[in-house]
Amino acid sequence: GGIITQTPKFLIGQEGQKLTLKCQQNFNHDTMYWYRQDSGKGLRLIYYSITENDLQKGDLSEGYDASREKKSSFSLTVTSAQKNEMAVFLCASSMGANSDYTFGSGTRLLVI
Amino acid sequence: GDSVTQTEGQVALSEEDFLTIHCNYSASGYPALFWYVQYPGEGPQFLFRASRDKEKGSSRGFEATYDKGTTSFHLRKASVQESDSAVYYCALGAITGNTGKLIFGLGTTLQVQP
Numbered sequence: 001g002g003i004i005t006q007t008p009k010f011l012i013g014q015e016g017q018k019l020t021l022k023c024q025q026n027f028n029h030d031t032m033y034w035y036r037q038d039s040g041k042g043l044r045l046i047y048y049s050i051t052e053n054d055l056q057k058g059d060l061s062e063g064y065d066a067s068r069e070k071k072s073s074f075s076l077t078v079t080s081a082q083k084n085e086m087a088v089f090l091c092a093s094s095m096g097a098n099s100d101y102t103f104g105s106g107t108r109l110l111v112i
Numbered sequence: 113g114d115s116v117t118q119t120e121g122q123v124a125l126s127e128e129d130f131l132t133i134h135c136n137y138s139a140s141g142y143p144a145l146f147w148y149v150q151y152p153g154e155g156p157q158f159l160f161r162a163s164r165d166k167e168k169g170s171s172r173g174f175e176a177t178y179d180k181g182t183t184s185f186h187l188r189k190a191s192v193q194e195s196d197s198a199v200y201y202c203a204l205g206a207i208t209g210n211t212g213k214l215i216f217g218l219g220t221t222l223q224v225q226p
Contacts (some may be wrong), residue, residue: 030211040121042218043156043201050212058213090155096212098144098163098205103155 006091006104015083017096021076023091030072031096035063037088037106039044040068046070048076049094078109085111114139118217125192126225133187133220135202136175144205145169145178145185146214151198159200197224201211 003007004025004075013019023032033048055066065077076092088108092101119134137145144163148156162168165180174189187200199219206213 033213035216040218043216045213048213092155094212097160099212100146100147100158100161101156101214103157105153105155 002102004076004091004093004102004104005057006089006107008107009105011107011109012083013078013109015081015111017081019078019081019109021078021089021091021109023074023076023104025091025093026072026104027093027102028071029093029095029102030071031094031099032068033094033101034058034064034066034074034076035090035092037090043090047076064080081109081111083111085109114143114204114206114215116215116217118200118202118204118220120220121218122221122223124223124225127193128191129224131187131189131192131196131222132159133200133202133222135185135187135217136182137185137202137204139204139206142180145176146205147174147176147185147187148201148203149198150201150219155186156199156201162211192222192224194224194226197222 034046035043044060046060049068052071067075088106091104094101115138146161147159150156153155160171162169162178202217203214
């Protein structure tokens with residue numbers, strides 16, 4: 001079976017700092033996603049990529065950049081961390097349209 | 113745009129109780145519908161999906177039936193266990209653009225007391 005790995009598991013940053021989150025999958029899935037999870041707000045799509053070097057903005061892309069240089073990896077950058085920000089960032093991959101997702105276990109971000 | 117509504121934010125039950133979590137969707141056509149479960153400290157896990165009217169999805173004792181008439185995909189389980197305590201998400205596969213995007217509801221936290 002495959003696995004999807006997110007690093008780091010915990011990330012503490014300072015206000016204004018640029019922070020990068022990484023995601024690797026070995027399912028050979030074409031499509032990868034970054035979601036943000038906040039208490040009471042469900043999962044909101046930040047960026048997704050349907051193939052290597054492709055990037056598509058989700059509903060919450062402002063303040064973030066993404067990169068898909070290889071099919072197996074998808075990174076997310078918080079361009080300027082906001083003070084007191086606390087959220088879980090979830091990476092997922094899928095085979096494409098109407099396919100189920102496999103999620104990573106998340107990166108928990110705290111900005112002080 | 114497409115959307116998913118989960119009526120209950122939190123559900124508290126005792127072991128062996130019957131569970132219903134309500135999910136209604138708004139979308140044109142026949143979007144794929146999904147249920148995911150998330151345990152503390154983990155990412156959401158796929159439970160099951162359905163793609164056609166009256167199709168039933170099921171897994172681990174949970175089930176839901178796609179109902180185009182009422183635009184619903186309610187999650188049910190006949191007898192819950194303490195280990196079912198988790199957050200449950202209903203999701204819809206966005207049809208526009210055929211990109212594989214899923215639109216998630218806000219989630220329902222299930223707490224089962226022994």
